[in-house]
Amino acid sequence: MKVLLINGSPHKNGETASALSVVEKSLQEQGIETSWFQIGSQPxxxxxxxxxxxQTNRCVFTDDKCNEMIENLLQADGVIIGSPVYFAGPNGALCALLDRAFYAASNFGHLFVGKPAAAVVSCWRAGATASLDRINKYFSFSEMPVVSSNYWNMKHDGxxxxxxxxxxxxxxxxxxMLKVIDEQYKKSDET
Ligand SMILES: Cc1cc2nc3c(=O)[nH]c(=O)nc-3n(C[C@H](O)[C@H](O)[C@H](O)COP(=O)(O)O)c2cc1C
Structure with a gap:
């Protein structure tokens, strides 16, 4: 089972990546594979x-990472989307990418149904919960079970x-969550 870690920060090794790395370590300790998708700093x-x-379940624009993100999501069993907080919301570039990826694959194709998902944000001081709410909207729209922690999924700088x-x-x-879903699929295959 594999979880895709999407870093919605232009900084490959910044605070968001640091938060996602902690989730990654924890996943790997539970025997779950991980892979990364960096949105980077290109337009x-x-x-x-x-x-x-x-018609295609893919974005008509092929000059950025949108369709690559869709393919990566399709190959993953679960996804964690991380973002820095910008003016009490997620990074606008990340939202632009998610709008297109989820409109193409999820609104028209229902391609992500059933994949467990979670949002993670890094912030200096405030705006974390509003940012989490925004990212969680993509999951709840897409019939993706939202995985929680023991608090809202935020990490402060440093x-x-x-x-x-x-x-x-x-x-x-x-x-x-992934193991429970996997067991259910195995049971339904047996019947
Ligand atoms: C344009 C901009 C807006 C920001 N707005 C907020 C904010 O509203 N609240 C906050 O706590 N931090 C804010 N920050 C700080 C970043 O969210 C924070 O440093 C984050 O952890 C950086 O993550 P990164 O290193 O992965 O890019 C802002 C940073 C930038 C560049």
Whole structure:
């Protein structure tokens, strides 16, 4: 079983990556494989509502990472999407990418149904819960079970032992959810 870690920060090794790395370690300790998807710092287009994706389940624009993100999501059993908090919301570039990926694959194709998902945010001080709410909207729209931790999934910049605990617990809970789903599929295959 594999979980995709999407780093929605332009910084490959920044605070968001640091939070996701704690989740990754925890997942790996539970026997879950991981892979990374970096949104990077190249320009990302916004959705233009052309609805070309209605036929293809892919975005008509091929000059950024949107379709690559869809393929990565399809190959994963679960996903964690991380973002830095920008003005009390997720990174706008990440939202632009998610709008297009989820409109193409999820709104028109229902391709992500059943994949457990969680959002993680890193922030200096405030705006974390509003940012989490925004990212969770993609999951609840898409029939993706939202995995929780023992607090809201936020980590503050620098040393944040509480943030680390939240990330560790999230990894444990994601692993449990994946194993339960896997067992259910095996049972339904037997019947
Ligand atoms: C444009 C911009 C807006 C920001 N707005 C907030 C904010 O509203 N609240 C906050 O706590 N931190 C804010 N920050 C700080 C970042 O969210 C924080 O440093 C984050 O952990 C950086 O993650 P990264 O290293 O993965 O990019 C902002 C940073 C930038 C660049």
């Amino acid at each position: 990302i287009r916004g959705c233009i509502n052309c609805c070309s994706c209605k 040393v944040d032992p509480y943030g680390n605990e939240i990330m560790e617990k999230l990894g444990i809970n994601m692993a449990k």
